[in-house]
Amino acid sequence: MTPRRVTRLSFTKLSLFEFCPTAYRYRYVERVPTPFVPRIVVGAIVHAVLHRLFERIRSRERVDKTVLDQMHADYWAQAPRLDRERFPDIWSGGQALLDGYWRANHQDLGRPMLLESRFRFRPDPEAGFSIEGVIDRVDETPSGAAVIDYKSGRRPERLPDRLRAQLHTYALGVEQVHQRRVERLDAYFLADNADISIAPDPDYSAALLDRYATTAERVVEGEFTATPGPHCDWCDFRDRCPYRATDA
8 A cells, every 4th residue: 555645844835825825836846946035145144153153052162252253254155155245235234133143142142952953743643744844943941942933134013923823833843853842932033133922822833733734735636726916026936927916
């Protein structure tokens, strides 16, 4: 008997499918490349440098601002496609975020126990899908684990559902794979060094798993019907999509 194929999902896939199933098809079925976005590159660089910083902290090595700056310089030196003279705005944008992070947090850099932690699990053995992802950071607290995710933008007034779903996905990963109880979910916004902290909501997590299950079923069935609307304006695939909304 041929084993049933398991659909591999992540929060990024769920979010894109809910944004527009046709965008999902372009990205994950047809593998259409996405455009170069400097803002996203800045965020990726800062994530990588902070990862190196917290590796040193976890290993109880010395850290200071000079070490952090050198890590940033080393990242650029080791990345084959990054050139400070060619991309000065990306360099200065990343350095500004790192400078701000250090000023705001150098007196208490936390107690990281997991960094860039990968997970993959099936909600139950009969589920036809798995959920996977990579968590920026998990800290130890006196009452459990704190999931921390970095965002390169500014803190919104309230936590959008997209980020709430992302944080709850990561909490499920920590609990299912690492067997640690999560007691806090933090979205940390690097542009103004402010966070939004919430407690995990079991009811929300259950509803989120239902959203994953529905998405998996529709992916398996090839249901990629477009959902055009104002959001087409910021879709990566707008220029090629025949279903995009227009002003006419």
